Amino acid sequence: MFPPKRRQPGEYIRKLGKERQQSAMLRYALAVSLFVGTVFLFIIFSHSSLRIILLLGGLTTSYYLYRNGQYLTKRASDAKHGVKAETQVAALLLPLESRGWQVEYNLRIRRWGDVDVVLHSPKGNWYVIDVKSHGGTKVYESGRLRKCYGRNTYDFQEGDLISKVKGQASEVRSLKDARWVTGLLCFTRGDVNISDNNVSGIYVVAANHLVNTLLQLDYSL
Structure with a gap:
């Protein structure tokens, strides 16, 4: 596979x-x-x-x-931070691999460059994870994902991260011939302050909540 x-x-x-x-x-x-x-x-x-x-x-x-x-x-320097973040997430996912989850890293796709992590659970569910190392508290306001430092709120320079993950999930769905692919945006630094951690079907989580979120999603799907 x-x-x-x-x-x-x-x-x-x-x-x-x-x-x-x-x-x-x-x-x-x-x-x-x-x-x-x-x-x-x-x-x-x-x-x-x-x-x-x-x-x-x-x-x-x-x-x-x-x-x-x-x-x-x-x-x-940003790339070095990215490598550290992806390595950190890979370590967090090791327990899932021991439970039969299949994990693929840096899957090349046409439009979005590459997908940081693709997972296939023993139940047959598919997931994509886009890993980010931005600090600050992530919030969803004015129709877009933003990051807060104290009283100041900033946009992400990379643009619309939610749309990017949706695009990745769509391409992986086609590539893997999957029924559905759930997208997650995982931040290795800072907090997330979003209701249900859900933005338009994309789950935005801090790294320390990633595994539990995947297990809960896999149980409910």
Whole structure:
């Protein structure tokens, strides 16, 4: 039912993080090289009217490369947090595997990149889990999932997480020829303050409630 080669938790995002870090290092190297080259040319063409244009162009491009390197470094750091979160969830799911649940990690699908976790229970029920490491208290207000820090509430930069999980569940349903696939959004940090932990059919849970939620769902389905 599952592919012979079992992917490890966080395998896809770990690879992505390494690629981002390598790209960041390249941007930094190019930024430094361009800065040094620009200063050198500025000195060489000390009597040319073009040296100001060269200086401005070179410094602007160098700064752009540096800022892009910073962005990629942050994205690489985000990927590391993602790997840690997926590994943490995998450890939580081990008791279910010992009870006969089948677990697949990082399932590649067409539209949504990959699904962090796909589960098939002994009762024949299917689940997908999208793992996130955002802190704060998750709430549902104004028609969207948000995160609270104290009195301040923020949107998720990734966009509509609920729609994403719905899309993943739909694709896995088709891929596995399942009758139905239940979607869960699991946060390894922070709390969840949502009535019944249910947003439009997607269950939003903190990691410490994940296994109990799956067992309760599997019992009721």
